[in-house]
Amino acid sequence: MAAAVKKEFGVDVSHDPNKKAASGLAPKWKALFGETRKTFLEDTATIAISHRAVRLRALQRMAEKAEIQSNMVLAASLLKQAAEEVGNAYTNRRELTGKDGKDLPVPVSPVTIFQLPDNDRS
Structure with a gap:
C-alpha cells in the first residue's frame, strides 16, 4: 500500500492504523484505511493482465514477432x-x-450399525 501511495502521490507513508501507535486515530480514518486496503487487495478487474483476452493478445503479438525473427523455438513455446x-x-x-x-457415479459406502455390549451396566 505504501509503495502505491509513493508511486501515485510521491509521498512516503509508513502509517498503519492497525498498530498501537494509531490508537488515537479517528474511527472514520481507520474505516477508510480498511475499505481502501480491501479494495486494493481484492480488485483484480482493473489489472489488465488478469483478463484472458489481454494475455492472449500479448501472446499473439509475441508469437508473431518471434516468427518474424525466425525464433521458432520461442514461437512454439508461445503457441503452447x-x-x-x-x-x-x-x-x-x-470439471x-x-x-x-x-x-460421475458416486460409490455408495456400506454403513455397518452394531450395538456395543453393555457389560452388565444396566
Whole structure:
C-alpha cells in the first residue's frame, strides 16, 4: 500500500492504523484505511493482465514477432502457452464428467450399525 501511495502521490507513508501507535486515530480514518486496503487487495478487474483476452493478445503479438525473427523455438513455446491458456491449464478448476457428459457415479459406502455390549451396566 505504501509503495502505491509513493508511486501515485510521491509521498512516503509508513502509517498503519492497525498498530498501537494509531490508537488515537479517528474511527472514520481507520474505516477508510480498511475499505481502501480491501479494495486494493481484492480488485483484480482493473489489472489488465488478469483478463484472458489481454494475455492472449500479448501472446499473439509475441508469437508473431518471434516468427518474424525466425525464433521458432520461442514461437512454439508461445503457441503452447496460448493453447494452455485457452484450455484452462492455468486454473485450478477442473470439471470431471462421466460418459456423454453425464454425472460421475458416486460409490455408495456400506454403513455397518452394531450395538456395543453393555457389560452388565444396566
